[in-house]
Amino acid sequence: GENVEQHPSTLSVQEGDSAVIKCTYSDSASNYFPWYKQELGKGPQLIIDIRSNVGEKKDQRIAVTLNKTAKHFSLHITETQPEDSAVYFCAARADSGAGSYQLTFGKGTKLSVIP
């Protein structure tokens, strides 16, 4: 089955700096990669996703890049703000063929933005 590795497990940045979280996946059939943000006491919230036919996607201060050959994808947050502090989860899913159609999650990254 799919295995998703996520690094780092914790990340502290100064407000205004950039943050990068990296994930690798094992199943070459995976073709959908969402990122979720989970604030304390809340459920995960989808913040951005990318499909394998696209190499990069941006939404304001958030961007995701995908390298299918290397089987890794990354979340980039620019101009970080204290409200970006949360746990971020990457996930992978195979949406076609013999895929499981189920999300496999990384272990999460706790991002702390220091004012």
Add this chain to the structure above:
Amino acid sequence: SAVISQKPSRDICQRGTSLTIQCQVDSQVTMMFWYRQQPGQSLTLIATANQGSEATYESGFVIDKFPISRPNLTFSTLTVSNMSPEDSSIYLCSVDRRGRGKVAPDTQYFGPGTRLTVL
């Protein structure tokens, strides 16, 4: 997006008792999922609940321990039975907005979670 509510939001229960968690969605959805998130950990899929059929459980989870109901396209319940302290977790309901009859999954959204503590 989908608006998902869960009840209760949190509970403290005694060992050996059972708790039923409710999940309500603001629109009809084909696929509903139940996840467990142990303290400080990632999300683990318990089961997939389809309306009109038996839930499909993942390895390590059994129907006797986690019975699920899915009476219609907007509602599901998960029961945690005969609880022990190891069941202390956040239980999350999730939905997939794929169209009826479609196999390919769509964006997946999560509810706010139910924080369960078992003493």
